[in-house]
Amino acid sequence: MDAQEVIRQTKEVLKIGELRKTINNNRFLFYPKLNLYRQIVQLDKNKLSVCNQGGGFVKSIDITDEKFLEDIDNGTIVFKLTIPFEYKKVKLFHDHWLDDTGIKHFIEGYTTIQRWNGWSMPMVELDQIEKFNEIQKKTLDSEPTSIFKIIDEDSIQIKMFDEDDWIGIEAEYIDVNGQTKKVFDISLGWTWSEEDIND
Numbered sequence: 001m002d003a004q005e006v007i008r009q010t011k012e013v014l015k016i017g018e019l020r021k022t023i024n025n026n027r028f029l030f031y032p033k034l035n036l037y038r039q040i041v042q043l044d045k046n047k048l049s050v051c052n053q054g055g056g057f058v059k060s061i062d063i064t065d066e067k068f069l070e071d072i073d074n075g076t077i078v079f080k081l082t083i084p085f086e087y088k089k090v091k092l093f094h095d096h097w098l099d100d101t102g103i104k105h106f107i108e109g110y111t112t113i114q115r116w117n118g119w120s121m122p123m124v125e126l127d128q129i130e131k132f133n134e135i136q137k138k139t140l141d142s143e144p145t146s147i148f149k150i151i152d153e154d155s156i157q158i159k160m161f162d163e164d165d166w167i168g169i170e171a172e173y174i175d176v177n178g179q180t181k182k183v184f185d186i187s188l189g190w191t192w193s194e195e196d197i198n199d
Helices: 003-024 066-073 126-139
Strands: 028-031 036-044 047-052 058-062 078-080 088-093 107-111 148-152 155-159 166-170 172-176 179-185 193-196
Touching: 003 036, 003 066, 107 126, 107 179, 126 148, 126 179, 166 179
Parallel strands: none
Antiparallel strands: 028 036, 028 078, 036 047, 047 058, 088 107, 088 193, 148 155, 155 166, 172 179
C-alpha cells in the first residue's frame, strides 16, 4: 500500500469518526429540498437507523456509503438537534370526507412540520370546529361519528366514536406569522392529511 492510499484511508476513518460524533449530537436528519425530517433512532457501528419524524418504518443507512457522505457534503442532508415549530395555514381533511357527489371537504387550520405517526397535528379556530361538525354529519350519515360539543369560546369536548367519556380541549394561543390565534388542538391521534393553501 503506497503513502497516498494510507493518507486517503486515514482521512476516511477520521471523517467517519467526526460523522459519528455529529450523529450522536443530533436527533434528526433534515432533507431541505423535501422539507422532510427523519428521526435518528440509533447508531450501531456504521449502521444508522432512522424513521420519518413522528413514526413509521425504520430505515437503515450505512454511514460509510459514498452517496450518503456526498449528500451530507453537498447539503442534501443536514443534521438537526430540534425541529422548528413555525405554524403555517393549511387545508385539513380526512380521507372519508367525500360527499355523494365526490366533493372533498376540508377545514382550515395551522400545523408545523411536527407529525404524529406521519399524520398532521392541527390547531384550528372555533369557526373551523363548527365546520368540522357539519362535514362529519354530511359524510358519515349512518355511522358512529365524533362531533365536537362547543361549551364556550374557550372550551370544547368530544366523545371519541363509541367511547362513553367526554374529552375536554381548552383553547390555546399560538403565533402565526406575528399574529396571535386562539386555537384548539384537535390532533387527537387521528389520521389528518393536509394541503398547502395557495394564496
